[in-house]
Amino acid sequence: MKFIKFLVLGTLFGIVMAKSEAFSWFRIQEMFRFQAFHMYGIIGTAVILGAIGVALIKKYQIRDIAGNPINFFPKEKSVMRYLIGGTIFGLGWALSGACPGPMVVNIGYGYLSMIVVFVFAIVGTYLYGIIKDKLPH
């Protein structure tokens, strides 16, 4: 039962990804070609509201449902891993037109080819785990 709230949130997330067309390969192409505001509007609105909210959580030390402080952990300082990893991610994002969340939304929507994309995303993560220590971070 304690998981039901995550199921509801995930469902809401899936619906909004589909209904705002953010799960569409076409929308990702339009974004990378800078030909519409749509995707920038979605991400921009989320980030602006997110930044205000996170600042308020920090300022008023808001606690979570269990009464624990909501902590934000600074990500480890580096440039290489974010730049190289991010670039590889971006290559895949533009090619498949989906990041991990929208992949599974597509599967639910009925685009079963996305199962292949998602399975290979798991394989890609596994590959990273194998060669992680040999990569610059």
Add this chain to the structure above:
Amino acid sequence: MIEFISQPWTWWVSGIIIASTMFLLLYFGQSFGFSSNLRTICSAAGGGKFVKFFDFNWRSQLWNLVFLVGAILGGFIAKQFLSDGAPVAISENTISDLAKLGISAPTSAQPNELFSMEALFSLKGFLILALGGLMVGFGSRYAGGCTSGHAISGLSDLQLPSLIAVIGFFIGGLLMTFVLFPLIF
């Protein structure tokens, strides 16, 4: 009402709901980051026996797998109950640019040239999907997050590493779109 929600949703509605999702996950004691699920799945499948990176208590991440199941369900509900079946309304410029690559204008949410069963069962079509997924999976873990973890959660927390990652997302995306697409398609 049904007619209203059956139409595509405006960007700001989507932005508000995504930010709300992030806050609710924080309120529930977790954080918004979807690609972690890929690592969790590797671990749950027994990857920890072979690779140390997957040797962790994946059960602590069950909540995120449940979120993933919800996302699949959400896609299903959107299609079955909330869709008017109209093609994605992308800009005319994008349509004409894609036509030059041999990709026809939208008739649904995804291009047939990439996601139809015919495409899947052709060698080139399969390789495109497989390679795309592979790079997303590899790159997101290398960068320590995807669009949700870096572009939404990380930027909201004004994290410089997330900004660098997002710049990387765009370097990769632009390279693929403007340099590699003309060679692939």
